[in-house]
Amino acid sequence: MAQGSKPVATEWSIEAFEFGQLKLGAADAAAALAEEIGEAASAVQVVDPRWGTYLQQGVTVGITINRWRAEVSMSMADLGIEPSDAEERRALARLLHLGSRYLLPREVIKKLNRLDNRARYILKTYSYQTFWGYWVPVKRYAEWKRADEQIEQAYFLLADEIYERWDEYRAQVEADYYKLGRQVWNRLIRNGSLDGVLPENYSAPWVATFVERCLLRMPTREQARAQFGWTRTVKFLPMAEQLERDRLAAQTERMAAEAKFKAQAESEMLLDVQKTQIREQAEGLAGFVASVQAQIRAQIYDAALNGLEALEKGAGRLDRNTTRGLKNLVRTVEGMVFWDEPELMSRMADLQYLTNVPSERRSESDVRSALQALGRESRLMLLELDRKPERSGRAVGIPDDLPILEGLVARAPRQVKSEAPIRGTDGATADFLSRARGRRTGNREGLL
Numbered sequence: 001m002a003q004g005s006k007p008v009a010t011e012w013s014i015e016a017f018e019f020g021q022l023k024l025g026a027a028d029a030a031a032a033l034a035e036e037i038g039e040a041a042s043a044v045q046v047v048d049p050r051w052g053t054y055l056q057q058g059v060t061v062g063i064t065i066n067r068w069r070a071e072v073s074m075s076m077a078d079l080g081i082e083p084s085d086a087e088e089r090r091a092l093a094r095l096l097h098l099g100s101r102y103l104l105p106r107e108v109i110k111k112l113n114r115l116d117n118r119a120r121y122i123l124k125t126y127s128y129q130t131f132w133g134y135w136v137p138v139k140r141y142a143e144w145k146r147a148d149e150q151i152e153q154a155y156f157l158l159a160d161e162i163y164e165r166w167d168e169y170r171a172q173v174e175a176d177y178y179k180l181g182r183q184v185w186n187r188l189i190r191n192g193s194l195d196g197v198l199p200e201n202y203s204a205p206w207v208a209t210f211v212e213r214c215l216l217r218m219p220t221r222e223q224a225r226a227q228f229g230w231t232r233t234v235k236f237l238p239m240a241e242q243l244e245r246d247r248l249a250a251q252t253e254r255m256a257a258e259a260k261f262k263a264q265a266e267s268e269m270l271l272d273v274q275k276t277q278i279r280e281q282a283e284g285l286a287g288f289v290a291s292v293q294a295q296i297r298a299q300i301y302d303a304a305l306n307g308l309e310a311l312e313k314g315a316g317r318l319d320r321n322t323t324r325g326l327k328n329l330v331r332t333v334e335g336m337v338f339w340d341e342p343e344l345m346s347r348m349a350d351l352q353y354l355t356n357v358p359s360e361r362r363s364e365s366d367v368r369s370a371l372q373a374l375g376r377e378s379r380l381m382l383l384e385l386d387r388k389p390e391r392s393g394r395a396v397g398i399p400d401d402l403p404i405l406e407g408l409v410a411r412a413p414r415q416v417k418s419e420a421p422i423r424g425t426d427g428a429t430a431d432f433l434s435r436a437r438g439r440r441t442g443n444r445e446g447l448l
Contacts, residue, residue, distance in 0.1 A: 057137060057138050058135050058136050058140075058141070058338065059135070059136055059138070059141065059234050059236055060130070060132045060133045060134060060135050060136075060234070060235045060236075061123060061127060061134050061135075061141075061232065061233065062133055062134065062232070062233040063120070063123060063232055064229070064231040064233070065229070066228065066230075066231075067112060067159070067227055067228045067229070068219060068223070068227040069109075070103045070104040070108075070109055071100040071101070071102055071103070071109070072100065072101060072103065072217050073098070073099075073101075074098040074099055074101045076089075076098065079098070101214070102173070103173060103215070103217060103218045104169055104173060105169055105172050105173065108158075108162065108169065112155075115151055115154055115155045115158065116155075119148060119152070119155075122144065122147045122151065123136075123148070126141075126143065126144035126147075127140075127144070128296075128336075129291060129295065130288045130291045131288055135292070137335075137336060138338070139338065140335050140336065143335075145232075148232065155228070155230060159225060160225075162221075162224065162225070163221050163225045170215075173215070173218075174211060177211045177214045177215065180214075181207035181208075181210035181211050182207055185203045185206055185207055290385050290387075292339075294381075294382060296333060297381045297382050297385075298378070298387065298389065299329065299332065300329065300333065300374055300375075301374075301375055301379055301382060301389055302389075303325060303374075304371045304374045304375030304378065305375060305391055305396065306325060307322055307325075307326055307367070308368065308371050308372065308375065308393070308398075309396060310322040311367065311368055311371075311396075312395075312396065317359060317362075317364070318355075318359065318362075318367065323355050327355050329351070330348050330355070333345075333348050347370070347373065347374055347377070350370050351370055354367050354370055368397070372396070372397045375393050375397075375398040376408055379400075380402070380406065380409050383402050383405070
């Protein structure tokens with residue numbers, strides 16, 4: 001392994017897999033694999049095997065939204081800017097970026113962009129950004145798809161409206177370009193750019209030509225409508241066994257190629273190709289593990305800081321917006337955490353209980369302790385994942401440094417001691433709370 005390179009985290013199966021003619025355990029298989037690809041044994045580690053199963057509890061999702069954009073690049077001529085010579089033209093091109101001009105009314109383009117942005121925001125809300133793309137847990141997929149279909153329906157309704165009102169929109173755009181054309185003509189006359197070229201009474205045909213040129217890129221209504229499209233791409237991620245079959249197939253191809261060509265250089269090239277394939281598969285799983293945990297922990301950390309800062313500003317009381325935000329956090333975590341992490345879910349149950357208690361009966365110390373525990377645990381995990389948060393929590397009792405956090409998280413007791421959830425708490429939350437009572441923090445599971 002090259003000096004300074006990091007160990008590769010990979011997983012080949014839950015218990016064992018076939019390596020040549022031998023059936024090996026995961027640790028032995030990792031060592032054998034390292035030997036085969038010419039790496040140190042420490043370069044290939046074994047990921048917690050449950051993550052291989054977790055990969056199948058969701059899908060990667062992509063959305064492709066197509067349409068005629070109704071925007072073209074603006075030129076200096078569109079604004080009546082006439083450089084005096086080639087050098088000035090080059091200088092202006094290096095210094096100026098004039099942006100775009102529109103071929104539909106701007107408010108229509110803004111509506112289309114809002115729907116496009118809304119769809120991508122919704123996908124990000126319901127998914128994790130992973131090595132393979134946006135990964136949606138199975139229990140969130142149906143809800144995401146319903147939301148996406150609603151936006152898709154609005155998108156095509158707007159496409160139909162553009163088709164029906166095409167002549168109206170074109171006339172509106174054309175009228176605006178006539179106004180612009182007359183202004184450009186007057187500017188060129190004032191600065192003398194047309195002296196000796198065109199007479200001053202030639203404005204009408206010049207403006208008409210200007211407008212015709214501006215609308216050259218405008219399609220017919222049928223062509224514009226045909227470009228609208230909305231495609232969802234949904235894929236399963238490969239299981240470890242599938243990755244292993246791919247690896248063995250690549251190995252077979254390599255051996256056949258070596259037998260055919262026999263050349264050492266080609267042999268080394270094919271071995272390097274195999275190394276790259278193995279590394280990319282391993283990095284994919286390790287990246288998936290890190291991405292999903294880091295994204296949910298980042299949300300928890302920010303929410304905990306917001307809550308603690310609100311306590312400071314509110315003299316020990318949470319304002320309505322902060323309380324609502326913490327309740328939304330609980331719902332998000334319960335919907336997005338698809339792996340086995342009972343300690344986190346118990347923390348969420350505690351937080352749900354506290355936010356459901358009327359503000360006049362809510363214990364400030366319990367709220368503060370619960371938020372600090374969540375914030376400390378989340379910051380610790382983010383640091384372990386090399387995802388250092390931008391915000392500091394030092395002012396509200398969450399140390400920035402890893403060693404201090406490790407000590408606090410390891411010895412922090414549970415603070416919420418409710419005998420029963422208040423009315424309105426569901427059965428799952430009641431179960432979380434009952435299991436949470438009397439337990440201590442610090443029993444967190446590692447990634448590898």
